[in-house]
Every structure is written in C-alpha cells, then in structure tokens.
Amino acid sequence: MDASFILSVISRWAHVGTAIVLVGGTAFYRLAVIPALEGDSTGLVERIRNRWKKVVHTGILIFLVSGFYNYFTMIPKHKGDGLYHALVGTKMLLAMFVFFIASALVGKKPGTQKFRDDAKKWTGVMLMLAAVIVGISGFVKVRPVPAATAVVEVAE
Numbered sequence: 001m002d003a004s005f006i007l008s009v010i011s012r013w014a015h016v017g018t019a020i021v022l023v024g025g026t027a028f029y030r031l032a033v034i035p036a037l038e039g040d041s042t043g044l045v046e047r048i049r050n051r052w053k054k055v056v057h058t059g060i061l062i063f064l065v066s067g068f069y070n071y072f073t074m075i076p077k078h079k080g081d082g083l084y085h086a087l088v089g090t091k092m093l094l095a096m097f098v099f100f101i102a103s104a105l106v107g108k109k110p111g112t113q114k115f116r117d118d119a120k121k122w123t124g125v126m127l128m129l130a131a132v133i134v135g136i137s138g139f140v141k142v143r144p145v146p147a148a149t150a151v152v153e154v155a156e
C-alpha cells in the first residue's frame with residue numbers, strides 16, 4: 001500500500017463522513033427542529049444555530065480539502081472525459097451555493113437575515129440540492145469510463 005492510496009482512502013472517508021453529518025443534520029433540523037420550535041420565543045433556535053455553526057464551518061473546510069484532493073487524484077483517470085468534468089464542475093458550483101446558504105443560516109450578518117427568517121424554505125432548498133449533489137457524485141463514481149478516454153496501463 002503506497003502513501004497516495006492511504007491518502008485517497010482517508011480523503012473519501014472524510015468527504016463521505018462529512019456529507020453524512022451535514023446533510024443528516026440539515027434533514028433533522030428541517031424535519032424535526034424547525035416544526036417543533038415554530039413560534040418559540042426562548043432563544044433556543046439561536047442557541048441551536050450557534051452550536052451548529054462550528055459543525056458547519058468545520059464541515060465546509062473538510063468538504064473543500066477532501067473534495068479538491070479527490071478531484072485532482074481523479075483527473076488522470078478521466079483525461080478527455082468531458083462529461084465527467086462537466087458533471088463534477090456542476091456539482092462543485094451547486095456545493096458552493098449550498099455552502100453559502102448553510103453559512104447564511106448560521107451567520108449573524110444583517111445582509112443574510114432574510115435566509116434565517118425563512119429557514120424552513122432554505123433548509124428545504126439545501127436538502128434538494130444535496131440530493132442532486134449526492135446523485136451526481138454517485139453517478140460519476142459508478143458510470144463506466146468511456147473506452148476512448150480510459151487510461152490503459154501496459155505492463156512492461
């Protein structure tokens with residue numbers, strides 16, 4: 001086992017693990033916390049947001065580091081495979097938008113207050129985008145690499 005193989009396993013573990021925690025946490029927030037605390041005036045929603053903020057910021061950092069690492073290690077295997085790069089590029093743009101909404105929802109800046117005021121809608125949007133992102137990620141992983149672009153290793 002060489003170092004790059006071990007790094008790839010660690011990177012995928014971190015990436016998929018982060019997706020489980022952040023997407024799962026968002027689903028719990030949207031489906032259980034928001035409906036249960038509608039109309040709450042005790043400041044509990046804000047305390048939950050303040051705690052979740054650290055998880056969101058750490059998760060975005062892990063997503064970016066592991067995601068770009070995964071991408072750069074996959075580039076040689078997908079040389080000339082336009083569909084792969086188009087799909088992963090689309091996924092990255094969607095992920096940036098999700099990161100923006102997630103940061104706005106746990107933020108405090110007045111400019112992003114409208115997202116917090118309608119958290120029900122925006123967590124729903126995040127979950128739908130996350131479903132598309134995970135779908136694209138799974139598709140590019142299992143789809144056969146077109147023969148013309150696959151790297152053929154010839155033993156010497």
Ligand code: HEM
Pocket residue numbers: 015016019023063064066067068070071072074088092095096098130133134137138140141
């Ligand atoms: C909302 C954020 C994200 C979610 C939910 C997500 C989810 C996932 C999941 C579940 C996989 C594993 C697919 C599988 O092995 O079946 C994956 C793979 C991957 N992700 Fe992400 N990801 C996110 C953000 C990012 C970002 C920001 C990047 C790049 C900067 C990125 C790049 C990649 C790459 C290159 C792969 C490997 C694709 C391949 O197998 O060729 N991801 N992602």
